[in-house]
Amino acid sequence: MNTRNRRRALSALFSLAMATAFALVFFTFNTPVQPTIGSDNAMYLTMGTAVARGYRPYADVFDHKGPLLFAMQAIPQWIAGGYSTLAVFVMEVLFLFACLCVAGKIARRLGAPALLVQLAYLALTCPLADGGNLTEEYTGLFTLLGLLLALSAFGGEARLTGKGLTLHAAGMGAVTALAFMLRANNALPLCAFTLGLAVYLAGKRAFADLGRCAGGFALGLLLASLPLVLWLAAQGVLGDAFYGAILHNFMYAETGTESRVDMLLHSSYGHTALMLAALSCLGALALRRRSPALALAMVAGAAGAGFAGFISHKFYIHYLMLGTPLAAMGVAALLGAAARDGKRAYRAGAAICLLLCVGVTYAGGAQVIAHRNDGYGDYETFSADAQALYALVPEEDRDRFMAYRVEPRWYVATGALPCMRFYFLQEILAQADPAVMDEIVETFETEPPRWLVIYYNREFSPPYDPRVAEIFEADYEFVAARGTYQLKRLREML
Numbered sequence: 001m002n003t004r005n006r007r008r009a010l011s012a013l014f015s016l017a018m019a020t021a022f023a024l025v026f027f028t029f030n031t032p033v034q035p036t037i038g039s040d041n042a043m044y045l046t047m048g049t050a051v052a053r054g055y056r057p058y059a060d061v062f063d064h065k066g067p068l069l070f071a072m073q074a075i076p077q078w079i080a081g082g083y084s085t086l087a088v089f090v091m092e093v094l095f096l097f098a099c100l101c102v103a104g105k106i107a108r109r110l111g112a113p114a115l116l117v118q119l120a121y122l123a124l125t126c127p128l129a130d131g132g133n134l135t136e137e138y139t140g141l142f143t144l145l146g147l148l149l150a151l152s153a154f155g156g157e158a159r160l161t162g163k164g165l166t167l168h169a170a171g172m173g174a175v176t177a178l179a180f181m182l183r184a185n186n187a188l189p190l191c192a193f194t195l196g197l198a199v200y201l202a203g204k205r206a207f208a209d210l211g212r213c214a215g216g217f218a219l220g221l222l223l224a225s226l227p228l229v230l231w232l233a234a235q236g237v238l239g240d241a242f243y244g245a246i247l248h249n250f251m252y253a254e255t256g257t258e259s260r261v262d263m264l265l266h267s268s269y270g271h272t273a274l275m276l277a278a279l280s281c282l283g284a285l286a287l288r289r290r291s292p293a294l295a296l297a298m299v300a301g302a303a304g305a306g307f308a309g310f311i312s313h314k315f316y317i318h319y320l321m322l323g324t325p326l327a328a329m330g331v332a333a334l335l336g337a338a339a340r341d342g343k344r345a346y347r348a349g350a351a352i353c354l355l356l357c358v359g360v361t362y363a364g365g366a367q368v369i370a371h372r373n374d375g376y377g378d379y380e381t382f383s384a385d386a387q388a389l390y391a392l393v394p395e396e397d398r399d400r401f402m403a404y405r406v407e408p409r410w411y412v413a414t415g416a417l418p419c420m421r422f423y424f425l426q427e428i429l430a431q432a433d434p435a436v437m438d439e440i441v442e443t444f445e446t447e448p449p450r451w452l453v454i455y456y457n458r459e460f461s462p463p464y465d466p467r468v469a470e471i472f473e474a475d476y477e478f479v480a481a482r483g484t485y486q487l488k489r490l491r492e493m494l
Helices: 003-025 041-054 067-080 086-107 114-128 135-155 162-184 185-203 207-235 238-252 260-267 269-287 292-310 317-341 343-391 393-401 409-414 426-432 434-446 467-476
Strands: 402-403 451-454 477-484 483-491
Touching: 003 086, 003 114, 003 343, 041 067, 041 086, 041 483, 067 086, 067 162, 067 185, 067 207, 067 292, 086 114, 086 135, 086 317, 114 135, 114 269, 114 343, 135 162, 135 185, 135 317, 135 409, 162 185, 162 207, 185 207, 185 238, 185 292, 207 238, 207 409, 238 393, 238 434, 260 269, 260 292, 260 393, 260 477, 269 317, 292 317, 292 451, 317 343, 343 409, 393 402, 393 451, 426 434, 434 467, 467 477
Parallel strands: 402 451
Antiparallel strands: 451 483, 477 483
């Protein structure tokens, strides 16, 4: 092995070590060091296990994310046998490792030290990780790949033309499609970034190159989307997928009452979004002479990432992870500009960046570790209660079992699968689309679960739909209770 290949191998091994160490601390839901599962993660573990065992996405087990998430969650469960947090953790580490490798390449292209930019990507991610195994986490790889392709096409001394430009545009179309197929909102940063490049080409009247880019981008979209569309068609769920991933997703985004303006100006969520956008825009400022096309695209991409973070009224902190790739690229552009300005500016910038990255990551890690033991203890108690109640359900009836409006972790703790497609947060999903509750009521009337777990002596909001509450009271008999949960049995079985 020559010196260059040895350096590449060592760099890759170090990136893998950083990814693993980061995941062990910050991806708390699936880490082999006391996994705490978490709500969205539990939904995805259930969804992945169900699809791996033959359930049809959207039709038999529902979520309002894209079909790629169903496939990504099913593959590790198909390999590991179901409800494997370790299998998902390995997938998370591999994705983060790939993100660091691509971030390192972006850094080198911009004349910045790869390690510092990788550390910046981790530092920007750690306060937003939210336990891990989230669509925004995986989207980071596709966004970074799109940025690298754009940098290769527009960031050199001479801009690519002809076939090379078409191929790079096809690659950008492919990764944009994959981001969209994880969740429609997640493609917004890449779409906006691409629009910025298109505006630049149109402004320069480079219509031939604009046509090549548009054609290549469309081809990439088609080629990346086609396998997933064919998979959905083979399952007979194309209509269900369109409803879930597009229509219901955007209806869900409109639920909630928080003001977007107030969140932007008067909350840590908004201030974090502004900080990420500022890093991207400062990087664009540093690139304005070297590559005005990239500079314009980075500003547009920052706007797209900000819009993605505020398109919903939910304001979950992990939504802001969509802005971390562009912010990391901004850091790389600033460090590269500092290196070109002279050693003194570069050393000062690198030292500040290193201190900030280490400080933010250390503080975030210490906070996560401090809360982990409590979270794991709660999950152990929860699991013991869930398993004790589920043990009362006869084996022959377990395909007619439902955990209704309790934590989705019920399925993970017991290894159960739901007998209704709306398996979590039913009344909350129905706030987005009342037809959801109509279907649930109809199912309870025509094919009711034989065994049901609901809360016991616990208030929550929104309350049960009155029709569902009446069914629980009239058609089900109390069997047992543990903690804040109770097991009920269908009266016709008595």
